[in-house]
Amino acid sequence: MATNRRALLKGMAAAGAVVASGVTTAEARARRKAPADAIGMLYDATLCIGCKTCVVACKQANGLPPDTSRGGGLWDAPDDLNSKTKNIIKLYKGEGRQSFMKAQCMHCVDPSCINACMMGSLEKREYGVVTWHGERCTGCRYCGVACPYGIPTYEYDKAFPAVVKCEMCAQRKDKPFKPACCEICPVKAVIFGTYADLLVEAKRRLAEHPDRYESKVFGETDGGGTQVLYLSAAGIPFDKLGLPDLGPEPVPELQQSIQHGIYQGFIAPAALFAVLAGVIWRNRKAAARGEGVDS
Amino acid sequence: MSAHAKAQPVGGPIWTRGFRVITALFAVSAALMIWRWIVGLGAATDLSDGYPWGLWIAFDVVTGTALGCGGYAMAFLVYIFNKGQYHPLVRPAVLTSALGYTMAALAINLDVGRPLYIYLIPIRPSWWNLNSALLEVALCVMSYVAVLWIELSPAFFERWEAGPDGFFKRLSATFHPIVKKLMVPLLAVGILLPTMHQSSLGSLMLLAGTKLHGLWHTPLLPLLFLISCVGMGYAVVAFEGTLAARVFHRHRETTMLASLGKVTGAVVMGWAVLRLLDIVLRGKLGLLFSFDMYGFFFWLEMALSIVGGLMLLSAYRFSEAGQFVASILIVTSGALYRIDTYLVAYNPGPNWSYFPSVPEQVITLGIVAFEIMLYVVLVKTVPILSGSASAGAVK
Numbered sequence: 001m002a003t004n005r006r007a008l009l010k011g012m013a014a015a016g017a018v019v020a021s022g023v024t025t026a027e028a029r030a031r032r033k034a035p036a037d038a039i040g041m042l043y044d045a046t047l048c049i050g051c052k053t054c055v056v057a058c059k060q061a062n063g064l065p066p067d068t069s070r071g072g073g074l075w076d077a078p079d080d081l082n083s084k085t086k087n088i089i090k091l092y093k094g095e096g097r098q099s100f101m102k103a104q105c106m107h108c109v110d111p112s113c114i115n116a117c118m119m120g121s122l123e124k125r126e127y128g129v130v131t132w133h134g135e136r137c138t139g140c141r142y143c144g145v146a147c148p149y150g151i152p153t154y155e156y157d158k159a160f161p162a163v164v165k166c167e168m169c170a171q172r173k174d175k176p177f178k179p180a181c182c183e184i185c186p187v188k189a190v191i192f193g194t195y196a197d198l199l200v201e202a203k204r205r206l207a208e209h210p211d212r213y214e215s216k217v218f219g220e221t222d223g224g225g226t227q228v229l230y231l232s233a234a235g236i237p238f239d240k241l242g243l244p245d246l247g248p249e250p251v252p253e254l255q256q257s258i259q260h261g262i263y264q265g266f267i268a269p270a271a272l273f274a275v276l277a278g279v280i281w282r283n284r285k286a287a288a289r290g291e292g293v294d295s
Numbered sequence: 296m297s298a299h300a301k302a303q304p305v306g307g308p309i310w311t312r313g314f315r316v317i318t319a320l321f322a323v324s325a326a327l328m329i330w331r332w333i334v335g336l337g338a339a340t341d342l343s344d345g346y347p348w349g350l351w352i353a354f355d356v357v358t359g360t361a362l363g364c365g366g367y368a369m370a371f372l373v374y375i376f377n378k379g380q381y382h383p384l385v386r387p388a389v390l391t392s393a394l395g396y397t398m399a400a401l402a403i404n405l406d407v408g409r410p411l412y413i414y415l416i417p418i419r420p421s422w423w424n425l426n427s428a429l430l431e432v433a434l435c436v437m438s439y440v441a442v443l444w445i446e447l448s449p450a451f452f453e454r455w456e457a458g459p460d461g462f463f464k465r466l467s468a469t470f471h472p473i474v475k476k477l478m479v480p481l482l483a484v485g486i487l488l489p490t491m492h493q494s495s496l497g498s499l500m501l502l503a504g505t506k507l508h509g510l511w512h513t514p515l516l517p518l519l520f521l522i523s524c525v526g527m528g529y530a531v532v533a534f535e536g537t538l539a540a541r542v543f544h545r546h547r548e549t550t551m552l553a554s555l556g557k558v559t560g561a562v563v564m565g566w567a568v569l570r571l572l573d574i575v576l577r578g579k580l581g582l583l584f585s586f587d588m589y590g591f592f593f594w595l596e597m598a599l600s601i602v603g604g605l606m607l608l609s610a611y612r613f614s615e616a617g618q619f620v621a622s623i624l625i626v627t628s629g630a631l632y633r634i635d636t637y638l639v640a641y642n643p644g645p646n647w648s649y650f651p652s653v654p655e656q657v658i659t660l661g662i663v664a665f666e667i668m669l670y671v672v673l674v675k676t677v678p679i680l681s682g683s684a685s686a687g688a689v690k
């Protein structure tokens with residue numbers, strides 16, 4: 001029916017305009033900034049001797065069992081972060097050179113995982129630390145899909161699994177938190193402090209020994225910034241250490257801009273509903289008069 | 296616009312040999328489901344921290360709900376574009392949708408590690424993370440399952456009204472008029488919800504960022520998922536219509552499906568053109584000719600869609616075989632598009648691999664078997680299919 005189609009198209013155009021205006025204003029999505037009291041870690045790969053004391057200290061502080069799946073049952077030998085290992089020292093071996101690498105949650109300034117999480121089970125809480133709250137978690141593992149660093153791990157061996165990741169030793173009740181790995185490191189390869197101080201320190205090292213380092217602090221801007229900062233030895237780019245090149249835009253930015261654009265104030269869905277209901281109602285009324293479809 | 300023949304139960308025995316076979320398959324799978332809840336995901340699946348999502352999400356949920364878009368696509372055509380002549384196709388489409396979405400909901404309960412906590416989602420709005428695209432999907436799918444069964448409820452009411460006095464007859468007397476009155480908002484919500492969550496199923500993978508291959512990761516993911524599910528919805532209607540006509544010896548709506556085919560073909564070709572255009576405009580043309588695994592799967596999806604779409608835009612759409620083959624091609628393409636986006640084109644790094652374990656596969660087959668069982672029982676006992684039995688029908 002021509003009139004109906006015209007009404008429909010008009011309505012659709014109106015709904016479309018609402019969506020479009022939403023999408024264009026969506027760039028104004030407020031990026032998350034590190035809170036004023038944000039804490040973090042700074043890992044300097046040129047200092048690390050690979051002693052793995054931090055791995056042991058992490059397990060003790062977090063009450064994590066040894067992962068003996070690869071040690072012939074004899075010793076704790078995790079091959080990556082897993083549900084028994086929140087912190088690990090890896091080794092990169094390239095042509096003639098090598099570097100240790102410490103992996104744990106990066107505590108992103110604008111984290112992908114907390115945008116993913118349906119019920120706010122993952123949250124950025126005090127000091128900007130990303131923590132997990134089991135009482136809200138459905139175990140959907142979207143956080144694992146979303147994290148660009150592959151951090152959240154999951155107790156696949158359990159019938160009622162938890163999400164396991166570094167929480168900067170929040171459970172130890174220190175204020176601010178004191179990560180066990182930083183406390184124990186015998187060569188101060190990983191240190192903790194406020195995010196602002198650590199950034200200054202990292203830049204000081206870069207300025208002092210520009211020949212020693214790759215010329216950037218990973219985490220200053222990468223993927224919107226991470227509260228764990230990295231320095232890598234000159235000639236070993238960060239992606240060799242498993243830190244992907246994400247660009248400065250926060251990882252969730254694209255999805256959030258689009259979703260917020262479409263759903264801003266829930267106006268577009270409400271408008272679409274109104275148009276749909278109106279058109280259906282008219283069509284059915286016409287049908288009742290015997291001109292159109294019977295129900 | 297013509298009045299349509301009233302829907303009628305197909306009748307006939309339920310406990311046939313074919314039905315016994317799929318029941319056996321479902322029984323094996325049901326035992327495995329219980330086992331999975333006891334032993335956990337690690338023992339039952341090949342999932343890992345690298346591949347947190349596998350067959351159950353990519354196929355049972357994401358593809359399963361898209362296969363359940365027949366009701367959505369038909370509602371758009373019949374109630375919005377006022378194409379009343381397609382009305383006989385609506386009720387079977389809504390049944391397939393209701394079953395598809397219900398099975399997806401079952402699969403979610405298998406996939407999540409802490410299934411009881413899902414039930415907090417609708418009752419704890421204070422915990423909702425409104426930034427989560429998955430929350431939107433969860434709420435929409437939960438509501439839509441309910442909406443679909445309510446949309447289908449008149450079929451049950453009709454059966455009970457024709458039956459003996461008793462509880463169900465009284466139930467129908469109370470609720471049938473209410474559902475009739477609510478039909479307009481219900482139909483509108485029934486179109487709104489899939490528009491929202493089928494597009495959001497695409498948005499979900501935007502968050503995978505660098506882990507998703509450039510041929511699939513695009514800001515248009517939500518739009519491409521939405522258009523694709525509409526095409527799949529129409530194709531499923533034709534597919535199911537053909538099978539139902541054959542299996543239950545019914546009159547087949549070949550002419551109606553032929554004109555529907557034109558719509559399907561246009562939607563599918565639109566999807567293919569938009570996808571190519573997007574890749575060109577994003578400057579990823581090089582990826583199209585990289586001749587690796589990703590290029591292969593991309594072109595496979597495109598080829599299936601384009602061949603299926605062109606068939607329906609050509610004279611093939613007038614023949615039953617043409618419609619059937621084209622709808623299989625389109626459904627396969629849409630399924631592959633989803634499985635690629637969620638698994639094949641998802642690369643968490645060199646140390647990870649995933650291939651669905653045998654229990655994952657058997658459970659998936661069992662869920663499909665369960666869906667077929669419910670379909671057969673309902674079609675035989677409840678007025679879903681319209682038109683009379685064709686000559687030689689076995690009752």
